[in-house]
Amino acid sequence: MAVDLSLQWLGLSMASPLYNASGVMCRTRDELDAVAGSAAGAVMTKSCTLVAREGNPEPRYRATALGSINSMGLPNEGYQYYFDYAQAFDYRKPLFVSIAGMTLEDNLYMLAALRDLRLPCLPEVNLSCPNLPGKPQLAYDFAATAEALAAFCQVYPGPFGVKLPPYFDPVHFAQMAALLNRFDSLRFVTCINSVGNGLLIDLESETTLIKPKGGLGGLGGDYVLPTALANVREFARLMPEKHVIGCGGIKSGAEAFMHILCGATAVQLGTCLQEEGVAAFARIERELADLMAAKGYTTLADFRGRLKTFD
Ligand code: RRO
Numbered sequence: 001m002a003v004d005l006s007l008q009w010l011g012l013s014m015a016s017p018l019y020n021a022s023g024v025m026c027r028t029r030d031e032l033d034a035v036a037g038s039a040a041g042a043v044m045t046k047s048c049t050l051v052a053r054e055g056n057p058e059p060r061y062r063a064t065a066l067g068s069i070n071s072m073g074l075p076n077e078g079y080q081y082y083f084d085y086a087q088a089f090d091y092r093k094p095l096f097v098s099i100a101g102m103t104l105e106d107n108l109y110m111l112a113a114l115r116d117l118r119l120p121c122l123p124e125v126n127l128s129c130p131n132l133p134g135k136p137q138l139a140y141d142f143a144a145t146a147e148a149l150a151a152f153c154q155v156y157p158g159p160f161g162v163k164l165p166p167y168f169d170p171v172h173f174a175q176m177a178a179l180l181n182r183f184d185s186l187r188f189v190t191c192i193n194s195v196g197n198g199l200l201i202d203l204e205s206e207t208t209l210i211k212p213k214g215g216l217g218g219l220g221g222d223y224v225l226p227t228a229l230a231n232v233r234e235f236a237r238l239m240p241e242k243h244v245i246g247c248g249g250i251k252s253g254a255e256a257f258m259h260i261l262c263g264a265t266a267v268q269l270g271t272c273l274q275e276e277g278v279a280a281f282a283r284i285e286r287e288l289a290d291l292m293a294a295k296g297y298t299t300l301a302d303f304r305g306r307l308k309t310f311d
Contacts, residue, residue, distance in 0.1 A: 017266040018285060022047050024274045025273055032045065034278050035278060041266065043095050047099065048099060053078075056071050056072060056213075058211065059210050062200065067219060067220050071212035071217035073131050073132065073212060079099070083114065086114075095122075096161075097114065098124045111155050111160075122160060123156070125152060142179060163190045166224070170234070173238060181239055188242060192248045232259055232264050236264070246267040250272060253285075261305070
């Protein structure tokens with residue numbers, strides 16, 4: 001039975017639902033080209049600021065048997081670097097540009113600049129960086145998020161998306177979904193960013209695994225899969241007119257399948273891609289196709305959002 005992993009959404013065509021999470025394999029042109037040249041269905045850039053940043057001191061990323069912790073601190077080459085990349089891109093697959101201004105004004109400036117370029121790429125505005133000392137995640141402040149989204153829509157007329165942090169309470173899912181549903185040109189949300197401010201410890205040396213923020217950092221990998229699935233599921237249910245992109249804990253075809261079963265239109269690889277490199281895309285696509293074939297599904301639409309519950 002031939003399995004088809006392709007999808008169409010927002011006028012975009014993807015041969016596969018897998019692409020890189022912002023932050024992984026996407027800071028430099030070489031890394032972006034490697035994703036573009038791989039089996040990934042799309043390419044995402046590192047979140048950018050107006051001015052290039054070095055980020056936090058090292059060690060700032062560590063992987064364990066169960067996932068990863070990072071406090072990179074938004075190292076990036078500055079928005080112009082990624083916009084230049086977007087101008088030179090061949091668009092044989094979709095390109096998403098992640099934006100993470102240090103202020104609302106910075107985000108508006110970058111969105112206006114992107115608008116004026118009239119490129120076929122789509123912005124994903126990062127409302128959820130957990131690693132800037134002294135700076136809380138915007139998307140945990142619902143009033144500030146509403147204000148920011150209204151301003152984005154004023155400046156940027158095209159479709160755009162946001163990267164959300166994980167939420168942990170049904171009331172917060174409902175409040176955030178109601179807020180996001182007010183903005184028609186907000187067409188997709190990516191769930192989830194890393195689970196912020198975890199702490200991993202090396203038992204032998206009794207030391208934190210990473211240096212910034214006394215060892216606190218965003219968790220990814222196995223640690224976050226159930227949280228990611230819950231966020232995908234709830235936002236997909238509460239925002240039927242929008243696309244939810246799943247991110248968190250995907251390391252094989254099984255987790256990719258679960259994200260899509262929860263309602264994800266497409267899915268992103270973070271920790272697994274960082275650890276395995278771009279070969280992960282072809283491997284997980286093969287595993288997803290095999291799993292679908294074994295279950296008798298031939299397209300992603302056959303099972304997307306069809307999670308069964310006991311009630
Ligand atoms: O660069 C980072 O420290 C970082 C960012 Br901007 C983000 O959104 N999520 C994350 O885990 N790390």
